[in-house]
Amino acid sequence: MVKISFWLKKSASDQGSLEYITIGNPKKVLEGKFSGLYSCEFYLSDIKTKTPPVCSITPIDVLLLALENAKINLQCLINKGYTISDIETKQE
16 A cells, blocks of 8 residues: 655645545456456545546556556645645645
């Protein structure tokens, strides 16, 4: 499991909060529509329900797609005016 932790802050007056993105371990799907592919779960800390699983042919490709999904989510937060910082120093 990969957990990406970051400090999220909307404005200078905002207290900020510790957020995270969790990517589950790739697992081979044995039945159903995605049978034979690898899949991993993708969770965001601000969304209590899980997002649809990421699927691909190899476990490495699944992790790369999940990390790309994390990058897109972080970019959306930046576009909304949030500041994303390191959790230890809280510096951008």
